[in-house]
Amino acid sequence: MAETSNPGGSPGTWALEARGLGKRYRRGWALRDCSFRLPAGRICGLVGPNGAGKSTLLGLVSRQVAATRGDLRVFGVPVGDPEVMPRFAFLGQDKPMYKRFSVAETLRIGCELNPGWDAAAAERIVRSGDVPMNAAVGTLSGGQRTRVALALAFGKRPDLLLLDEPMADLDPLARDEMSTLLMAEAVERGTTVVMSSHILAELEDMCDYLLVVADGRIRMAGDADALVPAHALVTGLAEEGDLPAALARHTVIEKRVQGRQFRAMVRTDGPLSGDWQVAVPSLEEVLLAHLRSQDAPPLYTPGAQIETEGTRTA
Amino acid sequence: MSTTLTADPAARTARPRLLRGLTWLVLRQHRTTLCCVLALTVLGSLWIVYQRAQLIDVLDAAGWPGKPAPVPVVGEAYGSLTSLLTLLPGVLAVFLGAPLIAADQEQGTAQLVTTQSVTRRRWVVAKLGWCLLITLVACSVLSAVFTWWWHPYRSVLGDNWMDTAVFDVTGPVLPALALFLTAAGFTIGILVRRVLASMVLTLGFTVVAQTAWDMFRDRLGSPRTIRYPLDGSMPARLDDAYEVDRWVGSADGQLYGWGSCAEATEKATNACIEEKGIVDNVFQYLDYDQMSAMQWTGAGILLAGTAALTAFALWWTSRRPL
Numbered sequence: 001m002a003e004t005s006n007p008g009g010s011p012g013t014w015a016l017e018a019r020g021l022g023k024r025y026r027r028g029w030a031l032r033d034c035s036f037r038l039p040a041g042r043i044c045g046l047v048g049p050n051g052a053g054k055s056t057l058l059g060l061v062s063r064q065v066a067a068t069r070g071d072l073r074v075f076g077v078p079v080g081d082p083e084v085m086p087r088f089a090f091l092g093q094d095k096p097m098y099k100r101f102s103v104a105e106t107l108r109i110g111c112e113l114n115p116g117w118d119a120a121a122a123e124r125i126v127r128s129g130d131v132p133m134n135a136a137v138g139t140l141s142g143g144q145r146t147r148v149a150l151a152l153a154f155g156k157r158p159d160l161l162l163l164d165e166p167m168a169d170l171d172p173l174a175r176d177e178m179s180t181l182l183m184a185e186a187v188e189r190g191t192t193v194v195m196s197s198h199i200l201a202e203l204e205d206m207c208d209y210l211l212v213v214a215d216g217r218i219r220m221a222g223d224a225d226a227l228v229p230a231h232a233l234v235t236g237l238a239e240e241g242d243l244p245a246a247l248a249r250h251t252v253i254e255k256r257v258q259g260r261q262f263r264a265m266v267r268t269d270g271p272l273s274g275d276w277q278v279a280v281p282s283l284e285e286v287l288l289a290h291l292r293s294q295d296a297p298p299l300y301t302p303g304a305q306i307e308t309e310g311t312r313t314a
Numbered sequence: 315m316s317t318t319l320t321a322d323p324a325a326r327t328a329r330p331r332l333l334r335g336l337t338w339l340v341l342r343q344h345r346t347t348l349c350c351v352l353a354l355t356v357l358g359s360l361w362i363v364y365q366r367a368q369l370i371d372v373l374d375a376a377g378w379p380g381k382p383a384p385v386p387v388v389g390e391a392y393g394s395l396t397s398l399l400t401l402l403p404g405v406l407a408v409f410l411g412a413p414l415i416a417a418d419q420e421q422g423t424a425q426l427v428t429t430q431s432v433t434r435r436r437w438v439v440a441k442l443g444w445c446l447l448i449t450l451v452a453c454s455v456l457s458a459v460f461t462w463w464w465h466p467y468r469s470v471l472g473d474n475w476m477d478t479a480v481f482d483v484t485g486p487v488l489p490a491l492a493l494f495l496t497a498a499g500f501t502i503g504i505l506v507r508r509v510l511a512s513m514v515l516t517l518g519f520t521v522v523a524q525t526a527w528d529m530f531r532d533r534l535g536s537p538r539t540i541r542y543p544l545d546g547s548m549p550a551r552l553d554d555a556y557e558v559d560r561w562v563g564s565a566d567g568q569l570y571g572w573g574s575c576a577e578a579t580e581k582a583t584n585a586c587i588e589e590k591g592i593v594d595n596v597f598q599y600l601d602y603d604q605m606s607a608m609q610w611t612g613a614g615i616l617l618a619g620t621a622a623l624t625a626f627a628l629w630w631t632s633r634r635p636l
Contacts, residue, residue, distance in 0.1 A: 059635075063428070063635065064635045066634055066635055082433045085429075085430070086431040090425075092422065092425055092429075096421060096422025096423050096426050097423065098343060098426075101342070109426070109427070109430070110430065112334060112335045112338050112339060113335065113336070113339065113430035113431055114431045115431055156430070
């Protein structure tokens with residue numbers, strides 16, 4: 001299973017392995033043919049437009065959604081096995097908590113329901129935000145609530161932390177505070193983090209791994225550092241209103257022809273030889289190109305790929 | 315009041331925790347409900363005890379059972395009490411059963427709990443167990459206290475033992491009915507996933523179920539039949555029997571409808587009686603000594619229903635995420 005290299009992580013440990021994972025609701029497939037793996041210890045950004053299947057994927061990992069088909073393993077354990085439960089912590093989009101519980105009682109939930117509860121860590125996170133321990137959760141501000149929810153998540157001492165749009169309802173100050181806290185705690189413990197957002201900029205600085213989904217399919221998976229260099233932004237003269245034939249050996253993600261000029265985002269396969277201007281795209285540009293062109297083959301960096309039918313190696 | 319105020323902070327700071335795990339969580343979440351139900355049980359019981367004492371005073375003053383009891387022997391409070399006891403299972407079903415899991419689904423706290431380290435099934439078992447236990451305790455206590463009052467004084471209290479106000483609120487029926495309706499409430503809640511909608515549906519179900527229960531209650535026992543002469547009066551021991559049906563019958567056992575010889579004139583009636591050879595009143599009834607067996611049979615059916623609903627709720631919640 002772990003025969004492929006695992007760059008950056010300790011060998012053989014995968015926080016997540018998905019094979020042909022799919023979830024169909026009555027309306028249709030929310031996620032389909034999803035195969036990837038995520039090495040342990042990485043901070044993974046789960047990016048995609050609204051309704052792309054991010055929450056479904058996080059729901060599948062946190063056992064709140066049952067897969068229609070496919071197989072998902074968390075640290076090598078099938079997600080259906082209750083043994084998985086102490087290993088992950090989940091922080092939902094709307095951070096549900098008992099509104100009438102005090103902050104202390106909310107932390108006690110974590111204490112009562114988790115075997116390896118770290119009360120000191122949870123209390124430290126709450127206190128460092130000056131959140132009063134005896135205040136009812138319903139009276140807290142959005143930032144304070146997020147802090148309590150994060151304390152509950154970190155108090156569980158998870159190996160895998162799942163965050164669904166964690167920053168969505170926070171003001172910039174609270175957002176900055178939260179991301180600092182998150183990074184500090186995650187790095188200290190070596191926690192694998194998967195956090196979703198539809199705004200790449202929110203995640204770009206924090207993540208060293210990216211999982212891009214659109215229309216319920218994986219568009220890109222792999223090291224953030226390796227995804228960009230695999231692409232080039234090529235500008236040059238069009239040939240008969242189309243891309244030059246010489247470019248055909250590379251994978252064209254997106255092309256635009258304007259008059260005699262063409263501009264294309266290509267995934268390079270060997271050196272680019274031609275009378276073209278080649279620029280290094282930004283991560284944002286690569287991402288948008290992939291999100292706009294649904295027909296382009298998905299990109300996996302080595303290690304992120306699981307050999308199954310229906311996927312192609314980058 | 316003052317005792318709860320002083321006890322609360324002490325309980326909060328007490329380090330060696332009495333309650334642990336899911337038990338603590340479920341009790342903490344439903345603290346208000348628990349207090350309300352317990353208060354209802356205690357106050358209801360005290361009210362029954364008080365009314366019983368009042369009745370005994372009235373009866374002693376009148377010299378009962380030597381002399382006839384005064385009429386009316388109980389005030390309107392007796393009627394209110396039995397109505398409240400009759401309503402109790404429905405109230406518990408709507409306000410305790412229906413929102414039990416549905417509120418957690420609606421507010422997302424089901425997600426909070428089931429992403430900790432306990433499985434969904436364990437959490438649901440704790441919730442349903444708590445709900446059924448509190449229902450059982452509250453209704454058993456009230457039923458026992460009410461039965462303790464009603465049983466020795468039933469002859470003066472007016473209602474027939476087959477009336478809803480007696481049969482459904484004494485012995486094992488009150489707790490069984492409450493358990494069944496509450497189980498229906500949480501099952502509806504789990505399926506509907508919305509608090510208000512599940513409460514409305516549960517109310518509807520309660521009305522339908524209690525109406526059906528009223529209609530089929532007399533099938534719980536097998537009726538007995540007695541014949542007595544047409545001009546005679548009913549034997550006195552059947553005073554507290556429940557009438558199922560009555561006919562008139564001829565000497566050879568032929569039965570005719572109760573009014574089959576109700577003619578306009580006495581002469582015509584007598585002629586009809588003569589012609590058909592009617593000699594007996596035939597009375598079909600459920601005797602008071604059948605009450606206990608009928609109550610336990612009914613309770614058994616309701617408890618089987620409770621078990622089926624609870625098993626379904628558990629299967630449904632452990633099969634799929636909430």
